[in-house]
Amino acid sequence: MKSLEDLKKIREAAQNKMTMRMDDNQKYRIVVGMATCGIAAGARPVLNTIVEEVAKAKLPVTVLQTGCIGMCTLEPIVEVFDKDDNKTTYVLVDAKKAKEIVAHHLMRDEVLEEYTVGKYKK
Amino acid sequence: MERIQVLVCAGTGCTIGNSGELIEAFQAEINSLGLENEVSVLRTGCLGLCGVGPNVSIYPDNIIYKSVKVEDVKEIVMEHFYKGRPVHRLMLNEADQDTNEIHDINKTKFYEKQKRIALHNCGVIDPENIQEYIAKDGYFALGKVLSEMKPQEVVDVIKESGLRGRGGGGFPTGMKWQFALNEPGDEKYVICNADEGDPGAFMDRSILEGNPHSVIEAMAIAGYAIGAHYGYIYIRAEYPIAVERLKHAIAQAKELGLLGKNIFGSGFDFDLEIRLGAGAFVCGEETALIQSIEGERGMPKPKPPFPAHKGVWGKPTIINNVETYANIAQIILNGAEWFKSIGTDTSTGTKVFALGGKIVNTGLVEVPMGTTLREVVYEIGGGCPNRKQFKAVQTGGPSGGCLTEEQLDTPIGFDELVKLGSMMGSGGMIVLDEDNCMVDVARFYMDFIVDESCGKCSPCRIGTKRMLELLEDICEGRGTMETLDELETLAETIKDTALCGLGQSAPNPVLSTISQFRDEYIAHIVDKKCPAGVCKALLSYEIDEDKCRKCGLCARQCPANAIDGQLGKVPYHIDQDKCIKCGNCLKACHFGVIERK
Numbered sequence: 001m002k003s004l005e006d007l008k009k010i011r012e013a014a015q016n017k018m019t020m021r022m023d024d025n026q027k028y029r030i031v032v033g034m035a036t037c038g039i040a041a042g043a044r045p046v047l048n049t050i051v052e053e054v055a056k057a058k059l060p061v062t063v064l065q066t067g068c069i070g071m072c073t074l075e076p077i078v079e080v081f082d083k084d085d086n087k088t089t090y091v092l093v094d095a096k097k098a099k100e101i102v103a104h105h106l107m108r109d110e111v112l113e114e115y116t117v118g119k120y121k122k
Numbered sequence: 123m124e125r126i127q128v129l130v131c132a133g134t135g136c137t138i139g140n141s142g143e144l145i146e147a148f149q150a151e152i153n154s155l156g157l158e159n160e161v162s163v164l165r166t167g168c169l170g171l172c173g174v175g176p177n178v179s180i181y182p183d184n185i186i187y188k189s190v191k192v193e194d195v196k197e198i199v200m201e202h203f204y205k206g207r208p209v210h211r212l213m214l215n216e217a218d219q220d221t222n223e224i225h226d227i228n229k230t231k232f233y234e235k236q237k238r239i240a241l242h243n244c245g246v247i248d249p250e251n252i253q254e255y256i257a258k259d260g261y262f263a264l265g266k267v268l269s270e271m272k273p274q275e276v277v278d279v280i281k282e283s284g285l286r287g288r289g290g291g292g293f294p295t296g297m298k299w300q301f302a303l304n305e306p307g308d309e310k311y312v313i314c315n316a317d318e319g320d321p322g323a324f325m326d327r328s329i330l331e332g333n334p335h336s337v338i339e340a341m342a343i344a345g346y347a348i349g350a351h352y353g354y355i356y357i358r359a360e361y362p363i364a365v366e367r368l369k370h371a372i373a374q375a376k377e378l379g380l381l382g383k384n385i386f387g388s389g390f391d392f393d394l395e396i397r398l399g400a401g402a403f404v405c406g407e408e409t410a411l412i413q414s415i416e417g418e419r420g421m422p423k424p425k426p427p428f429p430a431h432k433g434v435w436g437k438p439t440i441i442n443n444v445e446t447y448a449n450i451a452q453i454i455l456n457g458a459e460w461f462k463s464i465g466t467d468t469s470t471g472t473k474v475f476a477l478g479g480k481i482v483n484t485g486l487v488e489v490p491m492g493t494t495l496r497e498v499v500y501e502i503g504g505g506c507p508n509r510k511q512f513k514a515v516q517t518g519g520p521s522g523g524c525l526t527e528e529q530l531d532t533p534i535g536f537d538e539l540v541k542l543g544s545m546m547g548s549g550g551m552i553v554l555d556e557d558n559c560m561v562d563v564a565r566f567y568m569d570f571i572v573d574e575s576c577g578k579c580s581p582c583r584i585g586t587k588r589m590l591e592l593l594e595d596i597c598e599g600r601g602t603m604e605t606l607d608e609l610e611t612l613a614e615t616i617k618d619t620a621l622c623g624l625g626q627s628a629p630n631p632v633l634s635t636i637s638q639f640r641d642e643y644i645a646h647i648v649d650k651k652c653p654a655g656v657c658k659a660l661l662s663y664e665i666d667e668d669k670c671r672k673c674g675l676c677a678r679q680c681p682a683n684a685i686d687g688q689l690g691k692v693p694y695h696i697d698q699d700k701c702i703k704c705g706n707c708l709k710a711c712h713f714g715v716i717e718r719k
Contacts, residue, residue, distance in 0.1 A: 001378055001380055001385060001386055002379070003386055004265040007386075010378070011257055011262075013253070015257040017257075018254060018257055020126075021246055021247075032206070033206070034204070034206035036205070039204075048123060062182045063125055064183060065206030066207070067206055
């Protein structure tokens with residue numbers, strides 16, 4: 001160890017591997033429905049895309065999975081909770097939409113109205 | 123891409139509970155579902171609830187699964203990791219009774235009142251991976267000290283923080299460091315006392331197993347502060363996992379240059395060595411510990427000279443306890459003011475306790491000083507199991523005493539506990555309920571002391587042996603009121619005349635139980651009865667022959683053939699001369715006609 005700078009480099013590299021164990025206040029919590037209905041409708045690639053995008057951009061976001069949310073026909077469903085537990089529900093999400101949700105909602109706080117459950121029409 | 127981290131506790135308690143196999147089972151199951159890139163399995167240190175181990179912590183959900191068996195692994199992996207449905211039946215998190223909503227783990231009764239400073243990384247990081255310690259700002263306190271502070275400034279911060287020695291005595295750590303800093307010469311030593319010996323105490327072991335680097339970093343800081351370049355960690359060989367983790371941690375720190383020559387390019391050199399003890403209680407006494415490090419028999423020496431003046435190899439030495447060191451880096455990083463804001467005026471910071479005995483949540487807890495014993499025993503510990511009546515809590519091990527129900531509202535602090543005739547000690551906290559006989563408890567601790575006395579001074583070598591004999595007399599019904607007086611006189615004499623702390627404090631459990639539970643002693647002496655039903659010589663089992671159903675179950679269970687009678691014809695009767703008072707008949711009787719008196 002030559003200097004404090006070297007230690008900082010090690011810390012940064014190590015922190016990237018354990019972000020989910022840091023106590024930092026997370027700005028958003030994003031939850032993917034991963035019950036049988038969700039998985040059948042393609043929730044796995046959605047979850048994986050979100051995990052990757054969040055990690056790539058080092059966002060202060062917790063990515064979680066959950067069971068059946070209830071509207072099985074609208075799976076894959078992704079819910080975004082802010083700090084005050086206000087919920088935005090996105091439906092019929094695919095990998096492409098997931099990328100957009102990360103880019104807009106999680107990074108720039110813009111809700112993508114057209115993908116939300118409120119805008120869904122049969 | 124990784125999305126879940128599984129942390130399996132690999133402390134001593136959970137390792138005994140087979141957590142090693144759990145790790146393999148998780149890995150195999152995860153591989154079989156093809157989740158190996160998404161879920162990683164790590165080992166970690168103590169999560170606290172050792173009583174329900176093995177514990178497994180899941181991130182980012184922050185869920186703890188308790189008592190996980192290899193058979194449960196398949197369900198957890200399939201349901202939780204694959205389908206996102208946490209397995210409720212294994213969760214430690216309590217549910218809200220009204221809404222049935224699962225609490226955040228930090229809001230559960232067990233964790234809510236705790237504050238983890240000494241244990242802050244235990245159960246969160248992998249203790250065998252130095253990178254994870256560094257990610258949690260590890261070694262930054264050492265970096266700060268070496269690049270920005272003078273030795274005197276370091277000592278001042280520790281003094282200012284009010285940190286007191288966590289090994290039991292409660293001597294101000296900053297003052298100890300100041301004495302050693304004031305000594306001339308450049309050959310000084312830093313020692314970590316990891317010879318934890320109180321029955322029922324495992325705080326230091328858990329810190330070393332869960333966060334070994336915190337101790338190594340603090341020792342290097344102490345070395346810089348007093349001008350020492352070499353340290354010893356004195357640990358008992360009975361802690362194999364802790365020793366292994368420490369060795370590993372020291373090797374990793376050396377590899378990264380955090381120990382060795384010219385650390386951080388500051389010109390400061392520091393190196394460490396582990397010294398194994400054979401597990402003698404007296405070696406926790408600092409002068410005996412120094413003797414043991416030097417290769418002599420572990421026997422205490424009169425003080426002064428104090429170690430800060432003439433310690434190991436006759437050079438100035440500081441000796442601190444594991445938990446004391448575990449606080450140092452946090453104080454340097456967050457400042458003395460932050461540390462002082464926690465706890466009480468005379469006892470700052472937090473204290474780790476090992477909860478044991480008759481308590482629901484057996485395990486490791488860390489609370490701010492000033493928390494009451496009632497909060498620790500009832501709220502965090504969950505009270506006595508099986509609806510038994512709480513009787514006392516024993517703190518301070520063989521040097522401490524018992525505190526009763528009325529004293530439970532005492533805030534925890536060094537001076538507060540001494541005032542009540544007990545002491546903080548290293549942190550063992552043993553809860554006793556109505557089934558514990560206080561005379562027997564005193565006899566147990568005295569037996570321990572007689573075993574552990576090194577024999578150098580006669581008050582301890584002969585006196586404690588005589589005290590044990592007197593206690594045995596009382597337990598076996600030979601005691602008189604004179605025995606009690608003799609016991610008290612002997613106790614006071616040993617207190618005044620023994621050479622070291624072990625002997626001086628050895629009579630404490632006896633004196634404390636006599637003062638708090640005198641009526642139990644009297645019951646043993648005058649009535650020849652043991653109210654708790656523990657002292658066998660004072661017990662008798664009797665069958666109510668009028669109510670006996672003549673089933674013969676008791677006679678069949680009796681190992682001494684002491685029960686006579688005839689099946690269906692003659693009521694059964696216990697021959698008191700043959701009875702060995704094992705209590706089997708009492709358990710065997712379906713009709714409750716056998717009585718213990």
